[in-house]
Amino acid sequence: NAGVTQTPKFRILKIGQSMTLQCTQDMNHNYMYWYRQDPGMGLKLIYYSVGAGITDKGEVPNGYNVSRSTTEDFPLRLELAAPSQTSVYFCASLSYNSPLHFGNGTRLTVT
């Protein structure tokens, strides 16, 4: 039972480069989320989706884009990476009245 799978686990980007963080879940959850966590802080919501074809901005969406073409997949795109995007990124999913299921995170460094 895989749950929520994120790839890659680690990545180093140069300023201005782009990349896509992959997230897939096999629990048939409608709701999916991307969070970032900076050192010593809680999780900040970047984008979320309530179902295939529907996405919306969270608290800190600038510099990111998402798509949700299927129920399973919710990739996060970084365009023109900046040092401020150095963080740990978590993807999560849930169904109604259940806690969030998290992936293991992607540690991203932008230099």
Added chain:
Amino acid sequence: EDKVVQSPLSLVVHEGDTVTLNCSYEVTNFRSLLWYKQEKKAPTFLFMLTSSGIEKKSGRLSSILDKKELSSILNITATQTGDSAIYLCAALRGTNAGKSTFGDGTTLTVKP
């Protein structure tokens, strides 16, 4: 804007001590309050509290929600070094978006 505040931000205790972690929330359409434990990787789920005044227990951990005071506490009795972690509190909305707002966490260090 939804807000979740945790206190204290950090706490250092010795094995065997009892600790109480606090979480207060201001969330539109509040549905549930969740507690997570985070060690090196992703947060792991501890408790989900929806009804006021009903204590949830799991071993040495327990938690309760007070909807009148818009707050929750997480108690850990007889702490062990393995309890050292960041404890995150999150408030879940009751809308169909199911958005969670997280506090900044309490970092608990348990010394032998």
